[in-house]
Amino acid sequence: MGILGEGLNAAVERAFTRPIPKSAPAQMRYLVRQEKGTRAVAQLLGISQRTVERYVKGQIVRPRPDLGERLADAVRQRWQPRVRERAKRQAATTDGLVIHTRARFGYTAAPGTTDDARVRHLTLALPPEYARRFFDAQAAGATERQLRNIAAEGLQEIYFQDHGRRAQGLQVEFTDIDYVEFDL
Structure with missing residues (x-):
């Protein structure tokens, strides 16, 4: 894992x-x-x-x-399997989860913008749909790469694109993870 x-x-x-x-x-x-x-x-x-x-x-x-x-x-x-399932269900339906990470973020963007990867320290609340995707993928035996892609999509939407209000067409790469922690 x-x-x-x-x-x-x-x-x-x-x-x-x-x-x-x-x-x-x-x-x-x-x-x-x-x-x-x-x-x-x-x-x-x-x-x-x-x-x-x-x-x-x-x-x-x-x-x-x-x-x-x-x-x-x-x-x-x-x-405590019932406590575990209740926490997952609550995160996936109402609360979402918080991700704390320091990693290298690069992205593909429109011509004329900088796409050089750099290390960023981010703490963001991801909506319940991403918590559900994380837990479903983990239960299905997802690889680390697949979980990393879900995290990149969530960080792309919430942080870099600000819920679709800016940076349309931006594709984020989430690499060289220093650490990552989640809170429910």
Whole structure:
């Protein structure tokens, strides 16, 4: 997953109402409840069923670093699914989302204008239609390039073209992303 996909996930995770379990045994117990059994969790994490049972009982409390990351990621992906969906639905229907970014923006414009790319720091509120497009594309397994194109279209319309009031025919290129963050 790329920088935009991770940014969207982080924005949705900020909507959580309860903290994610911190300890490995608590995370493992949560996964066992979600997956309805130790065998499914063992297959999910690529470990033995007996190891899962040891975590559940508290016999093992510190996982290997690679297993700890897989465990935390699996829990994070499954944590509070209704809260996650409600936040996405609200952003896609009424609130939209805010994008904070520093990246290189270049564009194709009419002859006689400068189209040299330059680094800009932008914070803009994108309307709900772009939030819906982002979340739909992400759910469909969109690539980082496709998410970047959606962001470029949104920034083009809102910032560079001012909702169609100026710079007709301008095509924005969103490259060399320094960072990007989203808020719902």
